[in-house]
Amino acid sequence: MARVGPAVTPGNLPGAQRVLAAVVSGPGGRIVEPGAHADHAGAHHRAARPGGQPRTWRWAAVAVAGASVVGYAGHIVLAAGEPAAVATHRYLWIWLITGVLTMALILMGIWVHRPRRAWPWLLTAATVGLFTSWPARALGTGVPSADFTAFVVAGCALLLGASGVAMVYARGHPFTLASALDSAVIGIGYLGLQLHSRTLPAFAQYGDLDAWLYGIVTPIGMAISLVSVAHLQFHRPAHSRSFRYLLVGYLFAAAPITVSGLGVVSEPILVLALSTVPFVLLLGAAAVDPSMVDLTEPGRCPTDEFGGGWRFVVMVAATALPCIGALILPPDSAPQAWVVAAIQVMVIVLVVLRSRLAVRWWATATDSMSRLAVTDPLTSLANRRGLHEAVASLEHPRCAVLSCDLDGFSRVNTADGHRVGDLILRTAADRLRRVVPPAAFVGRLGGDEFAVVLPGPLSALLIAQAAEQIRVALAEPLATGTRTVAMTVSIGTVTSRHAEPPGLEGFTELLREAGLALRAAKDQGGNRVVRYSADLDLRAVRESAVQDGLGDSRCLDLHYQAIVDMNTRTVIGAEALLRLKTPALGSVPPSEFIPIAVRTGQIIGVGQWVLHRALDDLRSARDALPTDFLLSINVSARQLDSGDLVGDLQRAVGDDRWLAEALRLEITESEIAGPGAIDGLNRLVDAGFHVVIDDFGTQYASLQYLTNLPVETIKLDLSFVARIVESRADRLVVQHVIALGNDLGLTMVAEGVERQDQADLLMELGCPSAQGYLYDRPAPGLRRLGTIGSTAQDPTPS
The missing domain is CATH 3.30.70.270 (Reverse transcriptase/Diguanylate cyclase domain)
Incomplete structure (x- = not known):
């Protein structure tokens, strides 16, 4: 049989002892030692538990929370029909076991998640440990003394406040003026309520130790904890799941102390009993959730925001607390009324200062946004x-x-x-x-x-x-x-x-x-x-018309000019030459529309059109052309830089490998010096295509490219060919280029051959192939090139 002790009531216990001792009492307010006979009725209770993925440690956390909730709920149900001593004894064991397991959960959360700053959570574990010492003492020696109870209450409040301050410090959130005012309103509002409901009565009724611990230290510790949570909430939102657990846990810790001190309910013991297990479990849930790392990491902040509406509600509630205290004061409580009035004035002053600061911030922010709207952020010049x-x-x-x-x-x-x-x-x-x-x-x-x-x-x-x-x-x-x-x-x-x-x-x-x-x-x-000048407008209008034409395939056409073997005067290939004719401008020379196409980027789309059109013409004219016929199309550096030229070529050629062998891609010498051009040429060659350098000889020190470029053919620029007979210097340059090209195994083609004496001299110097008006004029269609015989056309250009 359990030992039966004398029954006592809350009024028999001095000071802070009534707070924790109350949780073991029944609804009648009687407080008993374990084994005492008294009726006890519980209340339903829902505890928070950590959720998450089905890992071993999470299942352990869920098991602890579930067992605690089931045990506590069973205790409440059973307590209604059994002696109070049995119910009290069972509840103390539930409290003790829940506290010990929660400490284990917090330590396990620290070990699993490995936060870089673990000491705020260690302080939280210490809070739970001290809180659990009361039922341990009660189960061992009976109801603890008033001094011990006051020490536990005050110590828990201080440790809880210390853990909150530690989290603020760990997150690197200094108190700004705005956050300090916000937090001060909450702290002073809470202290104002505690001052007249707990502090003054404690000093009037109890000894110095109980009065100081329970009436001064406890409210200050709880105020510090609430201010810390408010600072985390206001200064930089920390709306992680772990923070929400922690916030509700702090409120569970503060609520019973506040409600029991006010005396506004007939059974404050019920509130205290309902808060114990949820308070402990919520702290454990906060520690085992993975987001607990964010609460002690500088600069890490979830995206959820604590909006202005919630801030307004909290501030109004904090401001109203002293008013509530004033309303519930007895009529003869003049000293307390003056204290409450003074605190209310302080809160109002803080709210006014905070409002003024908000107005000033809004004006500064508006001015800053106005400046940003008209200022370039990089150079600080006007935009x-x-x-x-x-x-x-x-x-x-x-x-x-x-x-x-x-x-x-x-x-x-x-x-x-x-x-x-x-x-x-x-x-x-x-x-x-x-x-x-x-x-x-x-x-x-x-x-x-x-x-x-x-x-x-x-x-x-x-x-x-x-x-x-x-x-x-x-x-x-x-x-x-x-x-x-x-x-x-x-x-x-x-x-x-x-x-x-x-x-x-x-x-x-x-x-x-x-x-x-x-x-x-x-x-x-x-x-x-x-x-x-006004003519620039005319030029702009003309360029606009050219751009419109480049974007309309109906304005584009291809002409072909034959490339011949000068020794046999037979056609060995052709070059595709783009032509542009718009309704507004008529025929536009390539020297005008090509630079516009390159500058505007239209050359990429136009180049794709040229590629597909030329290959279609080559397919349809294949039976009329020599078997080793070669077709050259021009490629710009912009197309090489676009990054998808190889893919465009492969899609256009398809499975017709003879097309890839017949195709020659011409790029002018002036464009191969651009960044990435040589890499682009290498990609073309690696994909099985053949590259020709067009207009060779127009760039300074161009001979150096002959040994570095992945090319098979070089086309001599027509500026050298035009003066090759008359200019000894041009003749010497052409002679050395041809000799070097032949030594390197490159095919040489001369452009712009218009006279027979030019052709004779080029053949004498070792250049076998040429294109120019001497042999063919650019014209539509490839099939006609199969009919060109050994007789050259009229060499006079039109």
Whole structure:
């Protein structure tokens, strides 16, 4: 038989002892030692448990939580019909076992997840351990003394607060003024409620030790824990699952102390009993969840946000706590009323300060966003919108706009990386600020394009001088750390021509005109200044029509020019030559539309059209052509850089391997010096295609390419062939190139052969093949080339 002790009531126990001792009492408020006879009725309870994947340690956590919940629920059901001593004894064992297993869960969570900062969780485990010491003492020696109970309550509050502060410190979240005010409102509101409901009564009724531990230390510890959680919530949202478990656990710890002190319910013991197991289990659930690592990792923050609505609710609740305390005070509690009033004033002052800070922050944020809307973040210059607003403020009707673009910037940015590219752009911005007049506006329009607006009436000479100063300043060498970069700039200028300030629409038009002048400067080789003129508009209209034609396959056509063996005057191949004819412009020469196609990127689509059309023509004319007929098509460096040229060729050829053997891909010598061009040629050769170098001899020191390029054929540029008979120097160059090519096993083809004496001299020098008006004029269709005999056509070009 269990030993029966004397029954006592909550009023018989002094100080903090009533808090923890209450959990073993029945609904009548009687507190008994284990074995005492008293009725006890429980209440239903739902404990949080850690969820997750079915791993061994998680199943252990689920088992602990499940066993605790089942045991506690069974205890509540059984307690209704059995003596209080038996129910009390069982509940103490449930409390003890749950606490011990929860400590094991926390330590297991630390061991499994290995957070870099484990001490906040160790403090949490210590809190559970101290909390569990009360039922251990009660089961061993009976109801603990008042001093021991007060020590346990105060110690748990302090350890809980210390673990919260440790998490704040571990996450690297310093208290800003805003978060400090938010947290202070909550802390003072909670302390205000505790001051008159617990602290003052404790000092009036109990001894010094109980009063200090239970009336001062406990509220302060709980306030610190709530402030820490609020700081984590407000300063940088930490809405992980582990944090939610921890937050609810802290609330379970604070609620019974608050409710029991207020005396607003007739049975505070029921609240205390219901909070014990959930408090312990929630701390364990927080520790075993994988997101527990985030709570102690600096800078790691889940994406969930604690919105302004929740912040508002929490702040209102904290502000209302002292008011609630004032409402429940007895009529004769004048000293406490003054204390509550003072605390309420403090809370109101803090809320006002926080509101003022929020208004100031909003004004600063609005101003910052306004600046960002008109400022380029990289260079701190005005962006396009900023320039528009600056020009809109001009009072004088005249101004000049200079559009500046760095030559070759994309090449440097690709080769040296974005770090060097950004350095160049920032340096260019600094140099522009340095050289432009004080009244000028400078902005970055995007990429490597800048704009300068010079207000006021300015002569053409002054504008030209300003542009030249900019050109010289931006051309200064720049040390990037690994090498020195020498940049040049192209500039287009335009002057407003209206009697009114330009305004938004007028400035947009000025930018367009300056851009046309800039394009003209680029087309002339760059590193120069071009002034806008009306003919640039006509040129822009013509270029637009050319671009429209390039995008319409009905405007495209292929002509073919024969390549012949000069010794036998028989056709051995042909070159496909693209032609463009638009309804608006008629026939457009290749020297005009090819550069436009390359600059706009349309050359890629046009090149695909040429490839498929030429191969279709070759398939249909195969029976009329020699068996070893070769067809050359031109390929640009833009197509090589596109990365899918090999795939396009393979899809176009399909299973017809004879097409791949008959196809020759021509790339001009000027384009093989570009970055990645040789790699692109190697990819073509590796895929089984044949490469020809076109216009050979037009580049400086071009002979060096002969030993490095994966080519089979070289076509001599027509500029050498045209003067080969008259110019001894050209003849010597051609002679050495042919000799070197033959020694390297390369096939030599001469372009632009128009006279028989040129052909005779080329054959004498060892060049066997040629194309030109002497043998054939470009014309549609491949089948006609099979009928060309030994008699050359009229050599006079049309």
